[in-house]
Amino acid sequence: MSVSLTMHQxxxxxxxxxxxxxxxxxxxxxxxxxxxxxxxxxxFDAQGNKVALVDQKVxxxxxxxxxxxxxxxxxxxxxxxxxxxxxxxxxxxxxxxxGDALGMSFKFTDAQKKVYATVKKKVLAIGDTYEITVTNxxxxxxxxxxxxxxxxxxxxxxx
Numbered sequence: 001m002s003v004s005l006t007m008h009q010x011x012x013x014x015x016x017x018x019x020x021x022x023x024x025x026x027x028x029x030x031x032x033x034x035x036x037x038x039x040x041x042x043x044f045d046a047q048g049n050k051v052a053l054v055d056q057k058v059x060x061x062x063x064x065x066x067x068x069x070x071x072x073x074x075x076x077x078x079x080x081x082x083x084x085x086x087x088x089x090x091x092x093x094x095x096x097x098x099g100d101a102l103g104m105s106f107k108f109t110d111a112q113k114k115v116y117a118t119v120k121k122k123v124l125a126i127g128d129t130y131e132i133t134v135t136n137x138x139x140x141x142x143x144x145x146x147x148x149x150x151x152x153x154x155x156x157x158x159x
Contacts, residue, residue, distance in 0.1 A: 001137065002133055002134060002135050002136075002137075003022070003133070003134045003137050003140050004022065004131070004132070004133050005020055005021065005022055005027065005131075005132040005133075005134070005140070005144070006020070006021050006022075006129065006130070006131055006132070007019070007020045007021075007030075007129065007130045007132060007144065007147050007148075007151075008020075008021070008125070008127060008128075008129045008130075009127035009128040009129065009151070010127065011126055011127040016031075016032040016041075017029065017030060017031045017032060018030040018148060018151075020132075020144050025046070026046055027045070027046055028043055028044065028045060028046070028051070028141070028144055029043070029044045030042070030043045030044075030054075030144070030148045031043075031044070039054070039056040039065075039149075039152040040053070040054060040055050040056055041053070041054040041148050043141070043144060043145060043148070051069065051070060051141060052067065052068060052069045052070070052141055052144070052145050053066075053067070053068040054066075054067055054145050054148050054149055054152075055067075055068070056152070062078050062079060063078065063079035063153050064076060064077075064078050064079075065077050065078075065149045065152075065153075067092075067142070067145045067146070067149075069141055069142060069145070074092055074142065075090055075091050075092025075093065076090075076091050076092070077089065077090045077091070077097070077146065077149055078091075079153045088149075088150075088153065090108070090146065093110070093116075094110055094111060095108045095109065095110055095116060096108070096109055096110070096111075097146070097150065099150075099154070103121070103154040104120065104121045104123070105118075105119075105120050105121070106118065106119040106120075106150060107119070108143065108146065115135065116134070116135055116136065116139060116143075117132065117133060117134045117135065117139065117143040117146075118132070118133045119131070119132050119133075119143075119147050119150060128151050130147055130150075130151070132144070132147055
């Protein structure tokens with residue numbers, strides 16, 4: 001049973017933040033940390049509990065993000081070079097993020113091309129908005145974290 005979510009960037013906000021909804025219900029909120037060297041985000045559940053962390057490493061030329069879920073590091077994702085490619089690798093699961101040339105449609109696959117999630121950026125939206133489909137509900141929070149990274153890596157003005 002797949003899960004469908006919508007991630008919407010809040011446009012009027014002191015710090016960059018996103019709401020992640022299932023239908024009309026907010027399931028998660030991602031908020032950029034106030035003091036951070038890179039694009040570091042805390043992800044909170046609907047009750048306000050911190051459930052995940054995205055930590056960008058800024059010491060190297062490759063965009064590198066560490067992901068922790070429920071306090072446990074669960075992998076690193078790296079943006080490939082050259083900068084025009086829309087591909088990234090998630091080491092912990094052997095997943096690859098394949099994106100179209102415009103960075104509007106992505107899918108997370110393994111080496112056998114099995115699809116674990118799809119992410120599509122809406123064209124006509126105020127703020128970056130993504131439609132997310134996760135094939136396994138257990139991967140939902142991980143895919144939310146990966147989508148925050150995807151937006152930072154490909155659609156942020158700082159990219």
